[in-house]
């Protein structure tokens with residue numbers, strides 16, 4: 001698959017790395033990049049069904065993603081802003097609800113839409129130079145790709161209000177303290193950590209992993225009862241071949257060989 005602003009690489013362990021590749025603009029999410037992310041997470045991923053998980057990162061040493069592309073904002077008029085936000089939110093929902101684990105490897109600035117992209121992933125690994133923030137108020141804007149909603153989920157309302165209103169950036173260590181990132185690594189070691197997590201997950205039942213994503217997300221979906229969804233999906237997993245294999249392997253004291261059905 002060839003994209004202009006996304007690089008795709010699949011390694012020998014079947015882990016796919018998606019690199020946002022606009023280092024000259026600190027990987028800012030312009031319309032084309034959002035379009036390409038949408039294409040990947042709604043269509044093109046089907047060409048990579050063998051992969052066990054995805055890592056999203058930014059090209060270069062300075063930024064994960066420094067936000068939506070501010071230069072394109074100057075062209076917005078009429079309802080263009082609301083349409084842009086709706087489109088970005090839809091793309092980030094497709095990442096949040098993706099059926100395989102998605103880890104953000106935050107290797108520098110994750111600001112505005114970049115912080116929002118990282119928050120839409122299932123986990124975040126940050127290198128020590130990472131910086132997180134929602135600086136939209138500096139531009140007289142509010143976040144549009146889910147920042148006001150997801151930041152609260154990770155760091156709580158009080159701290160989220162502070163970061164959203166002051167536009168302050170926080171470093172990797174503070175982001176870790178507040179629960180925004182799962183792990184902090186020295187520069188150059190983030191990819192190894194993200195892959196280590198995905199490799200461990202790849203040994204588990206794939207259907208169960210997809211149901212974990214659905215049921216955890218159900219908690220945050222006002223249209224769903226998460227506990228009721230858990231009952232339904234637990235029932236679903238008990239009817240899978242993966243469960244038969246997992247339980248049999250336990251009894252036979254061997255490693256399960258899951259097929260994902």
Ligand code: CAA
Pocket residue numbers: 024025026028066067068069070071088109111112113114116135136138139141142143144145147
């Ligand atoms: N959009 C477009 N271009 C951007 C950009 C962005 N979000 N962030 C950086 N760039 C560009 C710069 O314009 C510059 O390009 P030129 O060389 O052509 O001038 C290049 O990337 C390098 O950036 P700087 O020279 O500014 O680098 P720096 O080290 O001095 O500063 C920075 C780094 C603090 C991250 C600074 O670039 C910055 O503040 N960027 C904007 C961050 C921001 O406000 N993000 C939120 C955007 S709004 C949003 O995301 C809304 C939403 O929720 C959807």
